[in-house]
Amino acid sequence: MTAATVVAEGLHRAFEAPGGGMVQAIDALSLTVRPGELTALVGPDGAGKTTLLRMIAGLLTPGGGRLEVLGTDVAAHPQRVQDRISYMPQRFGLYEDLSVQENLDLYADLHRVPQAERRPRFARLLEMTDMARFTARPAGKLSGGMKQKLGLACTLVRAPDLLLLDEPSVGVDPLSRRDLWAIVQQLVDADRLSVIVSTAYMDEAARCAQVHVMNRGRILASGTPGDLRARAAGLTFAAAPPPDMHPRTLQARLLGAPELVIDATPHGGAVHYVRQPQADDDALATLLGGAVTGPRAETLEDAFMLLLRQHEGHAEPALPDAAHEAPVTTPDPTKPIISVRDLVRRFGNFTAVASTSFEVMPGEIFGLLGPNGAGKTTTFRMLCGLLPATEGHLEVAGRDLRTARARARARIGYVAQKFSLYGNLSVRENLEFFGGAYGLRGKVLKERVREALARFDLEPDARSGLLPAGYKQRLAMATGLLHAPQILFLDEPTSGIDPLARRAFWRTITGLANSGVTIIVTTHFMEEAEYCDRIAIQDAGEMLVIGTPQEVREKAGAEDGADMNTAFIGIVEQARAHRATREAAA
Template identity: 65%
Template structure:
């Protein structure tokens, strides 16, 4: 019997898949799952990679048939009549299929045709969708020419060309900047309030889950805990603290010191002017904190509860340690030099009449973690590719590891490692085969290659014969890092390496990055997680090809807070970009 208040009812749900490996007959994705999701609510699914979030959404959408158990959506048994469910819902997967050679309007028309939306309904529906997504003036622009954030909004508009009873969104804000993410959530919340739309969303952002009425925390196909954000926060009540680093210590160093005391500390993360951490007990012992520092209590956040639950559940260690022996580059005298390792002067890159990067100048010191931030379409990826030697500059001077990229690009590239946004691994090859290929591409061979591969497999806890295409996102990231470090580079370029992975995996990643920087390796990173900018020694914020801000996280927050308090890097980023756009708009109006 179905509950009239429910849009989704799940009882004892089990979902297994046939395994490609001969060692395992099947893979269990969902285990004995029970839930009820109510009408007109915004519901979040959160959990680490491989927890079953996407599988559950696909089951609800009628794209998979459950192995056993019952699943009713909008009062319909999905296993018996998936088409009836699909006629009433809209589903936006992680990789939404826009037609990039069609315009915004043509994409909307195509999806309206596919869903059988009548001509008399389209005009009003399109007008509404274009208004709330702020795409009205871009209807004739090709989808392929839109920024990442605009593509996400167009994808959502296409998903909603018909008015659904239930909207399913699978990590819709992955890979988009804070401004676009904010705009996307304004749209989602507006739809819930004004159209009483029921929405189920999976997300890697805990601040997004906090906006939902109800949250399910998943792990290994099961529900660890469920409740409203306020109810879940109570899990961490009395165990959340903040600590302000002294001027002599970096926030990430203080974080590492706290995490090393894992008998007392569950989690620690830099945020704003402080490091937030969670204690195992409600009282802090005398030896918990570094000498001379005093902790203050703070209200618990949803991410605190999430981290506590995962740390209790996962048996694996909380970080991948990079020992002094692994990828130790101290023997390289170049790493001790005080000369800048990257020098950028008046850098320009144009594509025809379009200027992607305009007169950008900065330097990066050896052993520095340097963050390159900006909205989608800001020019940071173009800058990043020029620094890597993958794209020539139109004009200006660019020096990397002491080599002029205009005259010695190959020599410079031999000194860098590169981890791309989509992890450029060969999915049909094993872990070992990928490492051999990339090691060879970086010029390693024979005994040296085998030694580095053995070191990487041990240090990153990788199984050599696992097929890389079958690895969860967190392990693909580990393999990509291991491949990029095989040849012991002086500089490591990371292009949005944490996009789409959960907070626990992000902590592990940043712990290892801090260790690499301590060894003298220079890290250049792009990211859309603004809290990750707190780990950087300095950051540069770009928009429309121009450099808007350059300095330490503290300096950038100060620059942003002209007439209001800026609490974190997310607020600082949005304030700096919006201030620059208002100024550019005013100057444009005067011309």
């Protein structure tokens, strides 16, 4: 296996834009993918990662240039390539009414896998994915992480020479992500399989032998993770804010000075930032205020953000950092705005949420975390008044949800995990429709829509369903804020969004909290837990821990400065070990 797996030279691909004209998705792109290695494609939304993968898979024809896959001109002979590859797109097509085993059988039939090969192949796939116990379970009854593992198994029912994975871990919790990557790494190490993966997680890209950083259809840089990290050498620092300052406040201040700071993120109670190479030392010291600062080791994400900022220039963030409208009614800051006591939700004999209690104060950012299937979404839907509780007391915005659900919902904004607006309507039409649903009329509605279009930089006549993922999130956020709610519920709002867009999104969230809006957020990006005032971690319907990010790290036994990903995995694994011990004793 000495020949390159993929060779692209001067590759082009354009699409017709919704408003007319052409959009260059792939622009004079050249790269080489070596055989038997794990290769990553990283880049912001619209960088061209999915388009490139679809061309490699023979599903899109290049508009120009040369593209060879496994020694074959894919434009001339797409079927030859497709017979030797496996491709798992972002939305892999599982049949939810079929069982795990029936899905495997179906995909084996589609790929004409000989019967003699199926039994050993299935046995290995089920062992790798740890799903041998669930072969009779319908795919629709699996958790998000298990669905992704089943999708990967179905992709691998035949032995390919090249595996293409398009954002395989979107919407998957840290433990399931770890399992997915263990499977992929095993395939690379044991079978010398060539794998190309696009990902929004820089820690995943750091596992790869080669990383290609893309933006606007071009390759900005290629190399090993170490090669790319070296680009940020000497520019990376950690700043510990004063005791009375939340790390997200310092982060927002640093991101507001792009002439001095390239990037900044909360991390382990401090703020990790990347300074501009030519930043004025005195100006930077003034910006940092009383923060205690020291150098730290550079990461791949530091280099990624450095490359993007250099390519984009000092552009303003995608979402604004301006002052936000305060809620229509201001809650009493001394009383909880959400009060949950002994909350239980059952579906038949299955208990999705078991005796959960917590409170949220006005203006707080409260994170609800947990593995796939932990009961987060069920809890979330009960808090929003979308699902009645089986038992317990649930009060939101001063309203008991058992007796005044509609009145409570009037004070709530909601941004769903998946885009849930009307794709055939324009941006303006969606805003007007949902504004009317919230009770806005006449001049007030027109003014709110005008402000939302300007605040979120939205094109009013664009068709909503054709917007890029980042712009769909802007529209969903604008819709949820039209009626100036007291509480904003965000269900995995940054799932599938690149680090650049996530930074901008959280600057907006910080601004909302500063204006008095209470934020309840679920997320699988553990770095985002650092933005929260407090977080709660659930698993198997049980509340495992509630506290500030620092308190959660301490309860997990994590070292000082450890990231939240490590603390999260530690707490969940400890709880599962205790649960297993109790069940064995019973």
